Structure formats: C-alpha cells, structure tokens
Amino acid sequence: MVRKIKAIRLILLLLALALSLPNMAQLKHFTLEDVIPGGENYKNLQPENMTLLWWGNQLVKVKETACYVYGRNGQWTTLFSLDDVKAQCSDVKSLETVSFTGTAPVALLANSKMYLGYNWKEKKIVFLKKLKSGVSDIDYSAPSQMLAYNFKDNLYVESLIQDKVIKISDDGSRDIVYGQSVHRNEFGINKGTFWSPDGSMLCFYRMDQSMVPDYPLVDISTRMATLQPIKYPMAGTESHKVSVGIFNVQTGKTVWLQTGDNTDQYYSGITWGPDSRKIYMYNLNRDQNHLRLWQFDAATGALEKVLYEETHPKYIQPEHGLLFLPWDSDKFVYWSEKDGYDHLYLYSLAEERTMKKITDSQIGVVVDVLGFNPKTKSVIVNSTGVSPIQHNIFKVSLEKNESTLLGDATGVHKGTLSPDGAMLVDTWSSPDVPRQIDIINTANGKSVNLLKADNPWKSYAVPDISSGTIKAADGRTDLYYRLVKPVGFDAQKKYPAVVYVYGGPSTRLVEASYGYMYRGWELYMAEKGYVVFVLDNRGSNERGLEFENVTFRQLGKEEMKDQVKGVEFLKSLSYVDGNRIGVHGWSYGGFMTTNLMLTYPDIFKVGVAGGPVIDWSYYEIMYGERYMDTPQSNQQGYDDSNLRLRAGALKGRLLVIFGYNDPVCVPQHTLSFIRACEDAGTHPDLFTYPGDEHNMFGRDRVHLHEHITQYFEDFLK
C-alpha cells in the first residue's frame, strides 16, 4: 500500500562527514531562532541565493552595493555601483530594490518615498520624483514614464518627467475604492490599475463597498483602545459592486466598461490588447459557475464581443489573464482547468470561439507560464509533468505540439525568461539539493551553473525527512506525505507524533524541494523527540479539478477522511505511539485541526489550531461561496462544517490561537467557538497576538512556535 519514493539520509551523510569532523556529539541542535522566520539565526540557515534580473536580454546580478552584468565568457562585470548612484543622489542607500524596463541603460530605484531613474552610461539622473506621504498602490508605466497611484482614497496619475499630476477620481472614500485590488484578492487579482502597453491609457478598478458592513477590530496599542473597522463581506450577505474605468491621459477623460448591472458580478483577468485598443476581461457570476471572456473597445468602453464561455456544475476559478503571442497579435494563450487539469489553449481572434489545446497530459498541470520564444514559436511553462510533487520547466512548441524538458529533471523549479525567450534562469532545489541556479538556452537546452548552494545544515544534527504516498479514503487516489523522524531516531522507541495539516484548496505542503518542503518547526520538533507527519489530502492543489473539488459544499469532510488514513499509516509505524497523536494547523489548517479534534476525539489527543475558520458563514463571500455556495442555498453544508455546533464533542486538549487584528479569519470565529465550548461545558485553551493579523511574523513567529511547542510538551509528551 505504501510506496516509499525516496528518503534523505542526511544523518548518514553527516555521519560520513563526521569522520573528518571532530565528533557527531558536537553537532549543534536546532533552536527556534535557527528554524523560524524572524529567528535571530534564521537567515544564516537558509541556502545561499542570488538576485538576478533581466535588463533587456542581458542578465544582471544585483547586490547591495553594485549591479553586475553576465558576459558570454561566464564572467560578471560591474554595470554600476551604489557609489555611482550616490554621487547623483545621496538618498539612495542600497541597490537591492533596483529594477529594469526595456533596454535603455536606466535603473529604476523606487521606494515608498521616491521614484528615481538612473542612467549608468551617462551617469546621470533621468528623473527623480519625491512621493507624497500616504501614496499607495503605485503602478509605473515605462513607455509614458508615468505613475498611477492612490492618494487619500482617490486615483491619480503623475508624470515622472513633467510637472503634471492629474486627479482621476473625486468621490473616493472608505466606501468607494479606486485603483486598488478588488474582490479581496481572489480570482488572481492583486492590483487595481493596468497601464495600456503604450502608456496612453490607464485601466482601473472602482469598488463601491458602501453596502458592506464593518467588522469591528480593535487596536489596543493606543492610549485607550480604538476601533479599527474593516469592511468585511460575509458569505450570503450583500456584496460590493465593481466597475472598470479607462482613463485617457491625453484627453483627461474616463470611460467605463459597459458591463451591464454589476450586482453580484466578478471582473478579473484584465488584459490589454497588444495595440492598446482593446481590453479583455473575465466576468464570473456570484455563483462562480459561469465564466464569460469579454472584449471591450478601450476608447468607448463598449462591450464588443463575448469571446468564450465556460460553465461548470461546481465552480470555475479564473486566475490568469490572456497571454498574446509576441509574433501574432491575433492569438493569445488562454489558461483553463476546463478539461479537469490546468492546461493552455490557443485562441485566435480571427477564428472566434475556437480553442486549440497546446499542452497535453505529459505536461501534468501547468503552474506557471514563463513566456514565449518567438524564434522557436514556443511557450515556456512550469508544470508537474515529471511528478505531481515536482515543478519542471518545459518548452512547448505551438506548431508541433511537442514538449521538451529544460533543465534538471528532479526537484522544484522556478524560472524567469529573458524578453526574447532565448535564455532561462532556472532556480531550483530537490530533496537533497538546497538550491541551484542555472542559466539555460531554451533553443538547445544547454545549461550553465551560476550557483550551487552549500548545505546550510552541515553543522547541525538533522532529522531524517522522507516522502511517500498512501491511498486516499476513496481507496484509489495517491496522496503524498512527508515524514520527519526524531533526531537520534531509535526504531525500538515509541515516539509521540504530530500531524501538521493545512488541507485547504490552492495549497500543497509536500513537494520535492529541499527537505520535501520541510517547515523549520518540524526540525525543532524532531529535535524534541516527535515524529512529524504532513499529508496533502484531496482538496489540495495541483492534482486536477476532481481531486480538488471533491470538497464542494462540504468543506472538511473528505479532507478529514484522508487525514485519518494518514494517521492509520502513522500508527502502522512501529515507533509511533498511537496514543500520543497530536495535530496542528493554521487558517484552513486551524479549521482542520479543530474539526479533527471534534470529529475524531479518540484519535487526536492534543491539537493546536491557529486562526481557524469555525463557521464558513463568517468567512468572506468570494472564497467562501466558491466552495460552499451561500448559507441560504446550502444550510446543511454550513451546519455540518460549523464547529460551534460540535463544541460539546471536545475531549482532548485543544489550544486555539488567533491574531487579535486578523482581517481574514476575523476573531469572531475563534471567540464564538470559545463561547460555544463554554456553553457546552468543554474546555479549549486560548491564546492571541494583539496587533497581529492572520499570521505572525518576525519575533512574534518565534514566540508563537515556543507557545505551540510548549503545548505539545505539556500535554502530548
């Protein structure tokens, strides 16, 4: 049943290494300061990295004090130094934020206070714009040398080279939001302004959220605590309304996309046509099961065509805009899960409504599109073609429908492509490769190594980390796990085990990257004598639609069945003490943890749930209704997953932790659960981080993991 894929025998490796080192006993023990982001020694234990950018088709390495360009001979030559820039503008303290657009020898150095363009060939400043305090959502257009930004709730464009500021909106407020991300960052949306390719027009979101009530968060850090209200649209309630405007910089006029009634509609995937004359956009209904791809005239806002439609009995999740072919503005690549897996399709505007599938099943699921190579007429994609827990880069020929692997066949890769598509920077790791960066010729696949990171753990006692698969509760689907054994493992002993869980959509925790995507806390727990087990249940990411949407209208149910299969596997290991099984997770994982503690009280003895969803009717419309529909239309599903209604079933020890200022899983989740337990006569434990939001960062993250660990030490050990 259990197929063991691979195991990192780092301990053996280190033992071998130890022959040349003084003594195994001198290996260091991980502390939370070593393994938790925010810990004092955390950065020192990360594999070496390199910041690489494309300046035109030339590769640039960025360091704090200088930028270097990569030569044909494989040498790095200084492009310019921080001192060069400082000679022109002493306000610049580091080159770490540098970026390039186009091929001009101009470095853009921007921060929240200023926008600076520096020409290193002429050693002079091209532009320098100081930004007003309070400016946000800055969007830069290279062709027009203009910025768009939000200031005091309204939208502005400002020239970097002229003394020209235009206020685009007048009625901006907390209720009317301009030029910012909408729909709570769902549907792949992460910004609110979109410059046309030629920089002549700015497409922007306007969101009316006057009908959305405030959730009353409280800031306790002021002299007297103060209200910190946030607009929060809860599932089943009235939602915000979004419009899309096009501002013409030349005429100073705005037209609006003629979408029709925008009640209960989502607009995403905004894409400019290559000629800056058309706008393409997705429209998804509130039920999220009917998608339309629209084409608008950018000059008038008129809806010209419905290019394509998709429907699905469960839901559709459009997350990517269109990608026009650089060599043919009639055609774009459309990214869709419509055949059950993320694949790419070629759409021709001339031949309306026809789609040609580009990627085939050899590609697995597409996780990223890096760009095109016009010479070879190919698209470069990142996908799970090699293994469901790997990401590898493929060149897919659009003409021949042929895919070729680029780079190493193991591990998890991330790529950035040069503008001409000829060269690829490939940053990757695999279970026993901490990090490697290669530069690859996409035409012939030839590769040169730029970085091989050293083993960052070499002076530490490292646990055994392995991965494998078990069968899901459906009896047929393979699920991937990561298993971390205690440091100094002794197969004759019985160890307590902690299941770390997320379990929600769009995420996975086990992949074939360094240490199988280990979390630092697992190393620490292994140090403390725990087995840690992580399983990606059905409902998680990158395994196709059916795998993911089995949870539809019943979040938690199938996911938990799979986690129980994981525990059965754990208990089958001779060295795991089946009476000491704990569980920990955050956010969706907090929901899973609480749910598992209530549903399987005889399996899980101790749980730590962070920022949990307790009642999906307290969660936001966009994410929540995708998976659960509305409380009105799915009362049963909402009741079945409402953990308040099962508060009386708590038997083990459960610690619930939340960020006191969490705007994502608002405190009402945790607090209403605590209240329900009080009413039911059960006794969870509680902790909070005032001032923190959905997650803890910096020193708080270290403190949090001390707190979590202590709870298992108190009650599971």
Add this chain to the structure above:
Amino acid sequence: MVRKIKAIRLILLLLALALSLPNMAQLKHFTLEDVIPGGENYKNLQPENMTLLWWGNQLVKVKETACYVYGRNGQWTTLFSLDDVKAQCSDVKSLETVSFTGTAPVALLANSKMYLGYNWKEKKIVFLKKLKSGVSDIDYSAPSQMLAYNFKDNLYVESLIQDKVIKISDDGSRDIVYGQSVHRNEFGINKGTFWSPDGSMLCFYRMDQSMVPDYPLVDISTRMATLQPIKYPMAGTESHKVSVGIFNVQTGKTVWLQTGDNTDQYYSGITWGPDSRKIYMYNLNRDQNHLRLWQFDAATGALEKVLYEETHPKYIQPEHGLLFLPWDSDKFVYWSEKDGYDHLYLYSLAEERTMKKITDSQIGVVVDVLGFNPKTKSVIVNSTGVSPIQHNIFKVSLEKNESTLLGDATGVHKGTLSPDGAMLVDTWSSPDVPRQIDIINTANGKSVNLLKADNPWKSYAVPDISSGTIKAADGRTDLYYRLVKPVGFDAQKKYPAVVYVYGGPSTRLVEASYGYMYRGWELYMAEKGYVVFVLDNRGSNERGLEFENVTFRQLGKEEMKDQVKGVEFLKSLSYVDGNRIGVHGWSYGGFMTTNLMLTYPDIFKVGVAGGPVIDWSYYEIMYGERYMDTPQSNQQGYDDSNLRLRAGALKGRLLVIFGYNDPVCVPQHTLSFIRACEDAGTHPDLFTYPGDEHNMFGRDRVHLHEHITQYFEDFLK
C-alpha cells in the same frame, strides 16, 4: 507569633454525627455544581433563609404564594395570598417582589413591566400602571404616588393614579445622561433620582459625558460582530461633568443647584431636609482630598451654606448621606472616617460647624446605620465593636453616649429596624452557625428566634476551616487569615497550597460568618487535596484609615509584602509543600495575582489572574485617582505598578482570564499584558468569556471554576 483564634472542627462534628449515620465513607464529595453560584445544586447547599419586611411596624414574612404577619403570640397569620391578588390582576405570578411603604394596607408589586398597588383589606387594586418597554431607573414616591424614570435617554415623572406624564429633559443622549447614577457608582452613589420626602420635588443628576471617549467593546453574538462602545473615563484624562437639578412637579419647572464650575468635581450624598425645602450634598474635588458639605435652597437651587469641610493629605471617601433625627429636624448624623475610623457625629444646624462624636472606640468601626429609636433617643448601628472580623449590632444612646450590644455577641450580623425603631430583625451567622434570624426588642434587648438554619453540609465530607492572625510586614499589625485544609487531612503529607487573594480597598475576605466567609471553590479545592489560604492584607476594609491608605500612590506594594508574610506562615506549616504554592484572584485580586507572580517568581509557581488591572492608567478616574492620583502627578507610582513593564519577569505558569465585554477592567488591561509578554518573550496563558462582563455568573461561573481548577491540576499538582 501566630495566634489561633478558633477552628471549626466540622469534620469531628460530622464524625460524631456519623455514629448515627451509616458510614463516614458514605459522605458525599463536593462538586462545583454544589459549591459555585450557578451550579445545579448550589441553592440546595445554602442555609435556609426567610424574607422579612416591615409593613409599618409590623413584621411580614413573604413567600411566593402568600404574605404572613407576625403576631404578639409569635404566630404567623396570613395577610393576603397570591390568589387574592390574582383575582384582581392575573398578571401577577409571585409575591416575591412585594414591598410596603407606610402603614396603609397596600402591597406594592412592581416589575419591569408594571407597577401595581394592591389593597388587601379592601381586596382591590389601588393603581396599576403598565410601563413602556425601555423604561429604566424607576424611582417610586409613596407620598405622591409617582414614578420617576429614564426613557430613551430622557427623564420623566408619571403619576400612578392620574393620567399624567411629564417629560423633564429634552437633550438626553449617550452624551447627556439624566436620572442615572453618576461618577461610575463611586462615593456611595447608586442611583440618579431622589424624591423629596413629601413627593413634591424630584432631585436628579444630569451628567455631560460628551468629552469622555468610547472604549470599543465588541459583541460577537450578532450575525457579524458589532461594536458595543462604552464611555470610559481613564485616569488622568478629561472627566465628565455632573449637574444636579430639582424638578417641581407642581410648577413643572427645574432649577439647578448652584454649584459653580462643575469641571473636575464630584457630587454625592444627596439628602433632602425633612421638610422638603433644603438639599444637602457633598462636593469633593477631583484630587479627592477636600470635602465640602453644602446646603442648598431646594426652591431656587441657591447655595446657602458650607456646613462643614474636611481635608486629608491622602484622600477622603464620602459614602453616606446625612441621617436626620426623626425627632429633631435640626440635627443630623454625619458619618465620617475623619478620626481614622468610621464613626458617627451629631451635627446641629442651629449650632453650625460643630460636631459631637456619638460612637466611641468601643464600637470599632461603624459599617451600617440601621436607624433610630425616638423613644430611647438612640441610633442603632452595626459595627466591628466585638471583633475586627465580626459585625454586631449596638444601640447607641445619643444623650448618654452609651452603647449596648443587641443580639448574639458572636458572628456577623445584618439588621433591619422597624420604622419606630422598637424592633430589630437580626440575621446572622458565625463560623459554625449557618444562619439564624432573631427578632430583638431594641429597648430591652429581649430576643425571640425566628429561624435556625440546619447545617447544609451535613451529608458531605467537609474540610477543616480555621482562622487566625499573623503580623503584617510592618511587624505590628494583626492580619486575619482563613485556612482551609484538604479533606481527609493527613498531617504527615505534603500538600500543594493555593493563596486566594483580593487585597484591594473596601473589601475583606475573612470574617467570622459561617465557615469564616468561605468561598465554595475552597471546599472543592480542599476536596481535590489543596490547602487554601486567604489573608486580608493592609489596604483592605474595616480596619481604619491608616490600615487602608498605606497603599496610597503605590497600589500593590504593601499589599504584596503582607501576602508574602502569609506565604511564610503557610510554609511554616509542616504539611504545606513550599515548592507548590499557587495564587488566584480576580479584579484587584487579578492585579495582585499577576503582580505576585512577577515580583516573587521564586515563591509562586502557578497563578490564575481574572479580570486584572494591569496598568492603573487604563482604570477609571474616580476609583483610580483616589488611590493613585493621576499618571501626570504620580508617574513613578503608575510605572511601579504597571505590570506590562515587568512582563519579562514571568517565570511560573500564569493563566489570565477576562470577560470579553468587561466594562470595568476593560480588555485592554489583559490584552496589553499578553502583548508585553510576547514582546518580552514570556509565556502566560489566556482565556476569555465572550459576552461576559467583569465577572462570570450562572453556568459560566461553574465553567470558570472548572477551568481555574484544571490549571492548578495541570501545573501545580
């Protein structure tokens, strides 16, 4: 050093009793349902009681279904029954809320929905007034048969016998409060309207709190959590302003007491002259160290005289209005701590500014004035004359300056006097007397017993509860303690011990009432094998001014020194395990608990702090500045007592619990402490009761004590 006063050997008593009972082993064990208010069996374990009221000078016993009058022969005769009333008004469901005013055969039956007067001789309804929903702060005047009340923020009077409603104010709001208690119930204030003795005029408070900011409490029980703001004046900030109006029912006009500028002034002790023509009132400055007794003309509001002034270098705490002699309207009794102890003084309006002390040191400190006996020209007081931990009733002759004990010389008594002062109902208990009610002739001291409650614990295994004194940290002051030994005590064993602490002003925890004022939880902890120890440190109540105000400008400091003396005593007991000392307290006791954990980390291993003050600058102006002055004028004192600043000193296990909707010690106290611990890298534990305020009642109180007990079981046992 340790003087043992007395010990209840209840176990021995029960053992003796057990000879006639089947077996000691069959004695029941206390559960939290037995001993915590709100527990299912709590009421059954309370000593029997009797509701007694004075109807004129006749004693009436109230039961749910009938009222009985006490005859000279010692027999109870039915006065009227619930059925009699129901025959006239079927809305009346119980007689439990009955009250009498004057000598007419009229029973007042009032609840939040109606006011009913029932004449039992004529078997008819005298008046029946249905109240509007939302009416609050109802104040009844018997002479005028009128009600005063607040409705939708404004003040009204309404006749019970006529169809007459008068709206007195127009500008009432959240900011402008009419006819309600002011100054946050400090200075003995608990209501906002004061009818003149003849019922012709209504004196009332008006409070402008527009300058007081809102503390943002949050109600999480609504569909989406909603803001529940409360006006909260924090120490050192701008305070509300109070005025006092006199409304004349006949003319319909209001005059205002001419107090002058009411910025930073307190007004309390409002007393009508017996002829309804004068108003007497205290004026205390914000610094609370200068008290004036003012006389006003009720018709015009003019300030006529300053009758008396008191100053003190620390603070003055006026808590009682004037008591005019029934037989001489020129004289009133003034209650003051000015000689260092609560005593009574006779003031003659004719001989201005002279005071004759009535009560002497034999009386100890006066804790209550029950009234006067005009025949014997005496005042009946309750005081600590017999012992600092007793309350006994004395008749004090105003002419002969002689005091006579009335009733039993042991225990803690509570009395209600008949209007003519001839008869006294004396309800009392002592360490081994659960409850007794006697009726006493105040002229000759003769007493008849009305009730002797049975031992409510007779079928339970009861711990040994004793009391004694130790010396305070000043080396000279006696402090009283209560010591509860584990059930099944074995002097050879070593037990963990929990100190229960309050420690703040105006309260004491040890008195010679039943079980030395035991708290039910102590019986339960004794059952679980803990020693429980309670000590009234310096700063607590009824021991005189110097004992109390030693804490001035440095709350916590001296109190903790005394508690450490208590622990030294505990540790001197052979059966106490000095390495397992816990501490628990609520409110001021939560402040003490947290402070003790941080200040004496090597003494206290485990603490549970409830609703604690963490920073006195977060506490309200009235109570806080009395003891601490303002943060501006006492920075050192505020810093020294600011527990946030010592969050890093936490070493043991500390659980902090708070009511999520606590309007007294607002959540900012606890939450800012948690935040400070997180910043300092220490690890308190936390719990909250959403919807609960400063204390938990009903089922939540049972849950709370389960939670508290579990914490000691987890970490102290």
